[in-house]
Every structure is written in C-alpha cells, then in structure tokens.
Amino acid sequence: MLEDREIGYLDPGIETLLERFFEKEGLYTTSSCIGRITIVEGIYPWDREEARVVFKKHGEIKGDIILKQVEIPGYENLWLRVTGPILHVVAKDRAWANWIIDLARKAGFKHSCIFSLGRDIVVEIMSSIQISIPLKIGGVLLIPYSHYDSLADLANKLWRKGVESARILEKLLEETPDP
Amino acid sequence: MLEDREIGYLDPGIETLLERFFEKEGLYTTSSCIGRITIVEGIYPWDREEARVVFKKHGEIKGDIILKQVEIPGYENLWLRVTGPILHVVAKDRAWANWIIDLARKAGFKHSCIFSLGRDIVVEIMSSIQISIPLKIGGVLLIPYSHYDSLADLANKLWRKGVESARILEKLLEETPDP
Numbered sequence: 001m002l003e004d005r006e007i008g009y010l011d012p013g014i015e016t017l018l019e020r021f022f023e024k025e026g027l028y029t030t031s032s033c034i035g036r037i038t039i040v041e042g043i044y045p046w047d048r049e050e051a052r053v054v055f056k057k058h059g060e061i062k063g064d065i066i067l068k069q070v071e072i073p074g075y076e077n078l079w080l081r082v083t084g085p086i087l088h089v090v091a092k093d094r095a096w097a098n099w100i101i102d103l104a105r106k107a108g109f110k111h112s113c114i115f116s117l118g119r120d121i122v123v124e125i126m127s128s129i130q131i132s133i134p135l136k137i138g139g140v141l142l143i144p145y146s147h148y149d150s151l152a153d154l155a156n157k158l159w160r161k162g163v164e165s166a167r168i169l170e171k172l173l174e175e176t177p178d179p
Numbered sequence: 180m181l182e183d184r185e186i187g188y189l190d191p192g193i194e195t196l197l198e199r200f201f202e203k204e205g206l207y208t209t210s211s212c213i214g215r216i217t218i219v220e221g222i223y224p225w226d227r228e229e230a231r232v233v234f235k236k237h238g239e240i241k242g243d244i245i246l247k248q249v250e251i252p253g254y255e256n257l258w259l260r261v262t263g264p265i266l267h268v269v270a271k272d273r274a275w276a277n278w279i280i281d282l283a284r285k286a287g288f289k290h291s292c293i294f295s296l297g298r299d300i301v302v303e304i305m306s307s308i309q310i311s312i313p314l315k316i317g318g319v320l321l322i323p324y325s326h327y328d329s330l331a332d333l334a335n336k337l338w339r340k341g342v343e344s345a346r347i348l349e350k351l352l353e354e355t356p357d358p
Contacts, residue, residue, distance in 0.1 A: 046307035114293035128225035130309040
C-alpha cells in the first residue's frame with residue numbers, strides 16, 4: 001500500500017479506510033476507488049468497451065471543467081458521471097464475508113455482495129451512487145452552459161456523499177468486534 | 180406466477196424469462212422487474228427512504244409525461260431515472276449460483292452477484308443500467324422543455340437495452356446445459 005501511494009496509484013482519501021482493512025486477519029482488499037467524477041463519451045456511458053473516459057477526477061470539480069470538455073469538437077454523446085466508492089475485498093470464509101457485507105450495507109453501500117465464490121470469497125463493496133447525466137446527445141446540448149456551475153455543485157455533493165459512507169465504514173470496522 | 184399475472188403484479192415482458200427459470204430444478208426466482216422509467220422527487224434519487232417516486236412505468240414514455248411532472252408545483256428536486264431489469268434468484272447450491280451468475284454477466288447483467296449467503300444462496304441479477312438525470316435541482320430547471328422529447332427517446336433507448344439483455348438471458352438459459 002505504501003508503495004502504491006508512492007507511485008500515486010492510491011486514491012487520496014481511501015488510505016485510512018484501507019488501513020482498517022489491513023488490521024483484520026480475515027480480510028484483505030485487492031482493489032479500491034474512493035469514487036470519482038468523470039466525463040464520458042459514448043452512447044452507453046456505463047459500457048467500458050464502448051464508452052471512453054475523457055475526464056476523470058477522484059475529487060470535486062468546477063463548472064468550467066464541464067464547459068471545457070463540452071466545447072471540444074467531435075464528441076457526439078457526452079455524459080457527466082458520478083460513481084461512489086468501490087472496493088474488492090477477499091474474505092477468509094463465509095463468516096467474514098457476511099460480516100463485512102453487513103457492515104458495508106449499514107454504512108450506505110447498499111449494493112455490496114459476493115462477487116465471486118470460488119476458492120476465495122470476493123466481496124464487492126459498492127454504493128448506490130451511480131449518476132449519469134447526459135450533457136450532449138446526438139450532438140445536441142441538453143443542459144445550457146449557465147447551469148454548469150450548479151451541475152458541478154450537484155456532482156460534488158453526490159461525490160462527497162460517497163466519501164461520507166467510506167468514513168462511516170471506517171468507523172464501523174474500528175468499533176465492531178470480529179466475527 | 181399465473182396468479183401474479185392475473186392480479187397484475189407481473190411486469191409485462193418478464194414472463195417468458197421467468198418461465199425459463201421455472202424449468203430449472205436448481206433455481207427459482209423470488210422477485211423480478213423488467214426495468215422501469217421513473218420520475219423521482221428527492222435530493223438523493225437512489226435513496227428509497229428519502230426519495231419519492233412520483234411517476235413509474237415499466238415501458239416507454241413520451242416527452243409530455245416529463246413535462247407534466249415538472250409542471251406540478253412544489254417539487255424542489257426532480258430526477259428522471261432509468262433502471263434495467265433486476266431479479267432475485269434462489270440457487271440450490273454453489274454450482275447453480277456460479278452457473279447463473281456466469282450466464283447473467285454474459286447477457287449483459289454486469290452487476291450480478293450473490294446477495295446473501297445463508298441457508299439459501301440468493302443471487303441478484305442486475306444490469307449496469309442506472310441512469311439518473313436531474314430535471315430540477317433546488318427549484319431550478321436544468322433541461323429546457325424543448326429537449327423533453329429527445330430526453331424521452333434517450334430514456335426509452337436505455338430501457339430497451341435492458342429488455343434486450345433479458346431476451347439474451349432467456350436464450351442462454353434455454354441453450355446452456357445445466358451445471
């Protein structure tokens with residue numbers, strides 16, 4: 001983790017949460033994201049193969065960031081996306097898997113579940129924060145420039161909501177006895 | 180199922196998919212939704228406790244439906260949402276659970292996972308289609324009326340994409356040998 005931080009792989013804001021996981025003998029994380037605000041080009045913004053991320057930030061944005069991307073010529077379909085934190089956690093056994101899913105849901109990560117059930121139990125911790133706002137569809141601007149500042153405010157508010165859940169989970173991991 | 184259809188509980192379009200599930204001895208469905216287009220009032224549109232659905236349809240909409248809701252006075256925050264199909268399926272054992280998750284992901288339900296791992300294995304089949312478009316935020320209209328028809332077209336296209344995945348899963352259930 002320290003190495004990842006050095007290289008810059010680690011999202012700012014997720015470190016203290018990851019530290020709580022490293023203290024648990026029945027769990028370890030394999031990937032993590034504190035949540036992000038992106039601008040995506042494509043018809044289906046959730047589709048990783050078809051859509052293309054043209055702007056990405058693990059933090060808050062300002063209206064002129066949106067403006068700048070929208071003004072780049074050639075983008076037919078452009079979306080502003082906010083996604084909450086996502087973590088993949090390997091659990092030692094069923095008890096640890098159920099324990100962490102329960103805590104995650106309590107913290108607001110309503111979509112937490114077992115992603116893969118093989119030799120390892122991989123738990124996906126995911127919030128319901130998945131907002132895709134169409135900025136431009138078929139070349140037509142849907143939202144006037146004058147609203148970009150409030151759009152940025154909205155995106156920032158939703159992003160902070162995800163970080164808040166991460167902080168709650170951190171606290172729950174600290175306070176809840178092991179399974 | 181026939182009884183549910185009689186009462187009108189069953190979404191139109193999901194029946195043929197459910198029939199494929201009923202043919203499998205290792206699986207049964209407990210709840211299902213073919214996907215829907217909703218208009219939701221609230222600050223956090225995904226939050227079932229805080230947000231309130233003011234319009235709901237398991238099918239396509241027209242621009243004037245959006246207009247009608249937006250013109251109702253008193254709504255401070257209004258969102259247009261499109262959510263893809265969601266099914267909960269109980270699997271007899273691990274082999275059936277992994278089998279159905281694999282098929283579901285192939286059909287486009289990328290968020291399929293094990294939702295609960297107790298005496299029963301409950302699998303959640305869910306697509307990545309989760310679009311929330313802010314119509315009105317803090318009383319301010321973000322998208323001009325003139326774009327409501329293309330907004331409805333967009334919502335319909337995303338909704339149909341979900342139905343398409345349901346049809347693919349139907350076919351995969353028919354063609355793939357039991358685990």
